[in-house]
Amino acid sequence: MSTPAGWYPDPSRQAQLRWWDGERWTEHTHTPAPAPGPGLDLRKDTPGTGDPWQHGQQHGQHRPYPTYGAYGDPAAGRSSARALATPDGQPLGNLGLRLLARIVDWVLVSVIATLAGWSLVQRMVRSMDDTLTAAVAGDPTASLRLLEDPGFNAALSSFTFVLIAVSAAYTVLPLRFYGATPGKALFGLRVRPWERPGHPTWGQSILRWLTSDLAVQLFWPYAVLDYLWPTWDRRKQALHDKPGGTVVVRRRR
Template identity: 30%
Template sequence: MDDTNQLEYVGFWLRVWASIIDTVLVLAITTPLLLAIYGRERLAAGITFSGFANFLISYVFPAVAVLLFWSFRQATPGKMAISARIVDARTGGPTSVGQNIIRYLGYFPSTFVFCLGLIWVGLDKRKQGWHDKLAGTVVVRPKRGNVEPVRFEA
């Protein structure tokens, strides 16, 4: 990729902001659906945790949506809002479907032990969380300041 010195790694707080945007969007879609199916009282009582519709709406739909956004746009709406995209850490090219699945599943171990795998983004030189390291990805955006540019191996 020839625009590598025009890119920078996206750090912890920008990625938190992108996650908040994505969470609000997912809730804006899933909550009305769950309310329509289960009603306010059952939803508030937590009865839906064992429901099949809840499983589809709360877990399957968001996972499929995220994987589709990553595959076709290299970013979720939250990452798009901050001009970020997910790329292969070695080449800077688009990620594969396999990388996207590993990255998504990598969020689970990243949240174990006080979310250390997510906090790692703020500590790592390339701003990679454990999910990024597992999948071989980095999150980049157009360079905005005097920061070290992104470097890819190939």
């Protein structure tokens, strides 16, 4: 049986712990390491040299190290479907707070886009008001004329462009420079790469927007699957997290 993922004494420096991802050592370290119990041989608790918990259990000890980033309970030799934190120990974000953050971001983007394209909104409202008046007067073709109205269609196309541009700026720039949109920051959430701490790169920020907000604009049913995906994903990633390898975490205090 392979050694489960977890923090173990660093083979190169036993004063600290190093993250073992289940197959190999990573660059993630954790200090200070808890002092081992009496009779605990660190060499026997190192991945690649046998069962990391067997020696401690022989002495009636419980697992002595934290399990950040682990799947399930390594002490029991099992893996579950969900991670609790990133490899370096930052807890993953709560799904309920993530949904609230998305709602806040959506409202703010809509308000900003409406203000930026106010003249276009007025043109669409006038066209819809004329259509409603004609429909109330008994004109059965009023709704069809609205869809064929070049003025309405031009205003709708232009406003859609404004909405996409606002969404891109609102999402990509804060992610790249602050690691969070205003909605996520409000609820103490951050976006970061899974493998390392820090803000997403330009590529990760753009990919996250392309596969989220833009994809929803082009095909709205995608939003349902995208929003539900974290409920069963091992790292609580949405579909728009997958291309860039990002995750949503709780802000460090």
